[in-house]
Amino acid sequence: MRDGMAGLTLRGRAFLAAGTTAICCAVLLGQTTLTRIGVLVLVLPLVSAFVIGRRRYAVSAIRSVHPRLVAAGQPARIDLDLANDGRSPAGAVLVEDQVPYALGTRPRFVLQGISRQWRRRVSYQVRSDVRGRFEIGPLTIRVADPFGLVEIRRSIPGVAPLVVTPRTVTLPPIPVMGGWSGSGEHRPQAFAAGSAEDVSVREYRRGDELRRVHWRSSARVGELMVRREEQPWEARASVLLDNRLRAHRGQGLGSSFEFAVVAAASLVLHLDQHGYAVRLVLADGTGADETSTAVLERLALVTTTQQPVLDVGWTGDQTRGGLVVAVLGGLERTDVLALRQIRHDAGAALAMVLDVDEWAGRSAQPAGPPPSVAGLGWRSVTLGPRDRLDSAWRDLGRASGRAAAVTTALKATGADR
Incomplete structure (x- = not known):
C-alpha cells in the first residue's frame, strides 16, 4: 500500500482532494447523495493504490x-x-x-x-x-x-x-611504391638445387640446426655454412592523424578535425583490404599495431590534443622501409623537422594536407601543397571542405606513378653510363 500511495499521479491526488472536499461539504449541507459521490471519488484511488501495490512482479x-x-x-x-x-x-x-x-x-x-x-x-x-x-x-x-x-x-x-x-569513403586502388619490409634475413627467392651460388648462405652460428647446414658451400669455403632463414615479407603502413587542436578549425561535424578522422578511417580500411599491416599513429606519437576493427574503434573515441608539434618518437625500425600516409591539418614552421624525420625513415610518404583556412571561413590559399611538405620529398595533395577523398587519393596515385617513372628513368640513365 505504501508503494501504491507513493505512486499516486496528479489525477489520483486530485481525486483524493475532490472526494474529501465532497464529503466535508455533504456533512455541512446535509446532502446524503453528495456523501456517496464523495466516498466513491475518495475510495477509487485508494483501491487502485492497494491493487497496484500488492502486485509482486519481477x-x-x-x-x-x-x-x-x-x-x-x-x-x-x-x-x-x-x-x-x-x-x-x-x-x-x-x-x-x-x-x-x-x-x-x-x-x-x-x-x-x-x-x-x-x-x-x-x-x-x-x-x-x-x-x-x-x-x-x-x-x-x-x-x-x-x-x-x-x-x-x-x-x-x-x-x-x-x-x-567514423563514416568511411571507398578509395580507388593506386600504385604505391614502398611499404614492403621483412623481419627475416633476406627477401625470399627461388633457389636451384644444383649450385651453391644459387643459395643464400651465411656462417654457422652456435644454436643453428644441423639440418640447415649447406654442405657444398661448407666444403668450398672450408667452414660450416648454413642456409639463411626465409621470412616472408609483409607490407606495413602507418596512418598518421594530426589531431592537434591548433592545427584544425571549425566546430562539430563540419570541422576540419572530423574531416581528418573520416580520411584516416577510410585510409585504414583501404590499406587493410590491400594486404597492409596498418597501425594508427596520433600527433603525440601514441600508436600500436592493431586490427582494422580495433583502429576504427579507436578512431571513434579520438579527440584533439594540446600537443604543440608532431611527435616522431614512433619512427625508427617500425617505420623504416614502410609506407606512411599522413592526414595533416594546418602546418607551421616548427613541423618541418618532424616531417623531415618521418620522410627519412619511411619507404614512401604520402600526405593529405587540409586547407584549414577554408574551414575557418577565410579566403582560400593558393592551390597546391605547402612548401614545407613538397620540399621534403612528400607526395601530397591539398583538400578543402568540399573536396572528395577518393579524388584526392587518386591524385596521390598519379603523383606516385610519375615519381616511379622518374626513378626508373634515372636508374636506366645510370646503367647506360
Missing part, C-alpha cells in the same frame, strides 16, 4: 546490440528480452529504454497480458551521425491502473555499449 531484461560496432549514419538494432519472474501477473506495463540524445528519441512499448513465466522480445533501431561510444540503458518500467490514478516506476539496471565509428 520483470527482468537482457539487452543485446547488433552490431556492437556500427559506422556513423548506419542503423543498429537493439533487442530487449523481457521476462516476468514474479509470483503475480503485472497486467499492462509501459517499457521505456534510456538512450543518449544523439541516438534519437527514447523508445516506448506498451506490453499487455504479462502473466507468470511471461517471455517476450521487443526490438528497436537507433542511428547516430556522431561518432563515439554510447551507453544504452537502464530500462524503466511503468505500471499503472486503468484510470491513470496510480503509476509505479521501476528501473531495471544494466546497460549495453554501442560504438559508432
Whole structure:
C-alpha cells in the first residue's frame, strides 16, 4: 500500500482532494447523495493504490546490440528480452529504454497480458551521425491502473555499449611504391638445387640446426655454412592523424578535425583490404599495431590534443622501409623537422594536407601543397571542405606513378653510363 500511495499521479491526488472536499461539504449541507459521490471519488484511488501495490512482479531484461560496432549514419538494432519472474501477473506495463540524445528519441512499448513465466522480445533501431561510444540503458518500467490514478516506476539496471565509428569513403586502388619490409634475413627467392651460388648462405652460428647446414658451400669455403632463414615479407603502413587542436578549425561535424578522422578511417580500411599491416599513429606519437576493427574503434573515441608539434618518437625500425600516409591539418614552421624525420625513415610518404583556412571561413590559399611538405620529398595533395577523398587519393596515385617513372628513368640513365 505504501508503494501504491507513493505512486499516486496528479489525477489520483486530485481525486483524493475532490472526494474529501465532497464529503466535508455533504456533512455541512446535509446532502446524503453528495456523501456517496464523495466516498466513491475518495475510495477509487485508494483501491487502485492497494491493487497496484500488492502486485509482486519481477520483470527482468537482457539487452543485446547488433552490431556492437556500427559506422556513423548506419542503423543498429537493439533487442530487449523481457521476462516476468514474479509470483503475480503485472497486467499492462509501459517499457521505456534510456538512450543518449544523439541516438534519437527514447523508445516506448506498451506490453499487455504479462502473466507468470511471461517471455517476450521487443526490438528497436537507433542511428547516430556522431561518432563515439554510447551507453544504452537502464530500462524503466511503468505500471499503472486503468484510470491513470496510480503509476509505479521501476528501473531495471544494466546497460549495453554501442560504438559508432567514423563514416568511411571507398578509395580507388593506386600504385604505391614502398611499404614492403621483412623481419627475416633476406627477401625470399627461388633457389636451384644444383649450385651453391644459387643459395643464400651465411656462417654457422652456435644454436643453428644441423639440418640447415649447406654442405657444398661448407666444403668450398672450408667452414660450416648454413642456409639463411626465409621470412616472408609483409607490407606495413602507418596512418598518421594530426589531431592537434591548433592545427584544425571549425566546430562539430563540419570541422576540419572530423574531416581528418573520416580520411584516416577510410585510409585504414583501404590499406587493410590491400594486404597492409596498418597501425594508427596520433600527433603525440601514441600508436600500436592493431586490427582494422580495433583502429576504427579507436578512431571513434579520438579527440584533439594540446600537443604543440608532431611527435616522431614512433619512427625508427617500425617505420623504416614502410609506407606512411599522413592526414595533416594546418602546418607551421616548427613541423618541418618532424616531417623531415618521418620522410627519412619511411619507404614512401604520402600526405593529405587540409586547407584549414577554408574551414575557418577565410579566403582560400593558393592551390597546391605547402612548401614545407613538397620540399621534403612528400607526395601530397591539398583538400578543402568540399573536396572528395577518393579524388584526392587518386591524385596521390598519379603523383606516385610519375615519381616511379622518374626513378626508373634515372636508374636506366645510370646503367647506360
